[in-house]
Amino acid sequence: MQLALKVDVCTFAGMQQGVPALMQTFGELGIHASFFVTCGPDHSGRAIRRVFRRGFFEKMRRTNAVGTYGWKTLLYGTLLPGPHVARRCAALLRELVSRGHEVAMHGYDHVYWHDKLAQLPPDEVAAEVQRAKAAFCAAVGSAPQAFGAPGWQCSAASFASEDSLGLQYHSDTRGFAPYRPEMDGRRFTTIEIPTTMPTLDETYGRVGTSDAELVRFYDAQLNLGLNVYTAHAEMDGRGQLSWLKAWLQSVQKQASIVRLIDVATELGDVPYARVVPGPIAGRAGTVAWQEAGRG
Numbered sequence: 302m303q304l305a306l307k308v309d310v311c312t313f314a315g316m317q318q319g320v321p322a323l324m325q326t327f328g329e330l331g332i333h334a335s336f337f338v339t340c341g342p343d344h345s346g347r348a349i350r351r352v353f354r355r356g357f358f359e360k361m362r363r364t365n366a367v368g369t370y371g372w373k374t375l376l377y378g379t380l381l382p383g384p385h386v387a388r389r390c391a392a393l394l395r396e397l398v399s400r401g402h403e404v405a406m407h408g409y410d411h412v413y414w415h416d417k418l419a420q421l422p423p424d425e426v427a428a429e430v431q432r433a434k435a436a437f438c439a440a441v442g443s444a445p446q447a448f449g450a451p452g453w454q455c456s457a458a459s460f461a462s463e464d465s466l467g468l469q470y471h472s473d474t475r476g477f478a479p480y481r482p483e484m485d486g487r488r489f490t491t492i493e494i495p496t497t498m499p500t501l502d503e504t505y506g507r508v509g510t511s512d513a514e515l516v517r518f519y520d521a522q523l524n525l526g527l528n529v530y531t532a533h534a535e536m537d538g539r540g541q542l543s544w545l546k547a548w549l550q551s552v553q554k555q556a557s558i559v560r561l562i563d564v565a566t567e568l569g570d571v572p573y574a575r576v577v578p579g580p581i582a583g584r585a586g587t588v589a590w591q592e593a594g595r596g
């Protein structure tokens with residue numbers, strides 16, 4: 302049994318506060334993870350647009366969004382200018398690499414991708430992906446090998462743009478096992494390693510709130526073979542770090558914990574699977590799913 306550990310860094314606060322704490326915890330446990338970092342400006346305040354979508358208030362309340370992100374983060378891109386995450390935190394990104402962690406792209410403008418991708422023309426999607434790559438190269442000093450779509454939002458244009466980067470793999474969707482994506486009747490070449498487990502913001506308050514309840518729930522979700530868990534630096538790296546540490550200690554007794562790039566380099570050929578939008582418990586809107594039965 303394997304657990305591939307992905308950490309999404311979606312905001313400047315997650316980078317500044319969550320990542321150092323996670324780096325220390327992973328060091329104590331002797332494990333390495335894959336950090337997917339938003340490379341451009343943090344425009345979290347604009348996410349307030351999502352207020353009009355069903356489920357937003359319920360999620361804000363259940364996960365204590367103000368406590369998790371802080372008011373300042375909720376104003377970036379509206380009343381406050383959005384800080385550029387990769388540029389402002391280049392030293393921290395390089396430290397992650399020097400400690401053996403994988404660093405990859407989590408889009409350029411997280412909120413823009415999350416809210417607009419479905420309506421964007423292919424050239425604008427390609428430009429956004431190129432902006433992420435340029436910011437990543439400037440901050441990290443090497444070419445990125447992976448991309449993780451913000452909010453698990455995908456389109457045929459986003460898969461095509463990612464293919465053009467010649468990546469080792471991407472981790473854009475939710476699903477069951479690695480595959481190559483097929484969408485809108487088109488097939489794409491880059492291997493997709495989907496997140497297989499629910500995220501903490503989807504389960505917190507629904508399956509319990511104590512460390513013990515959450516550890517029991519997540520242990521029960523582990524399957525034989527490959528499991529992929531996505532932590533969020535903003536949540537798992539700050540208020541819920543004691544839970545994450547307790548769970549990873551439990552996982553270490555039953556499985557090996559690896560980076561996604563380690564999984565990607567050991568994969569043989571994988572089948573095609575269609576990517577379809579679908580709802581997910583505990584999250585507003587839809588996410589891109591590996592279609593059941595095809596993967």
Ligand SMILES: [Zn+2]
Binds near residue numbers: 311411451
């Ligand atoms: Zn994200």
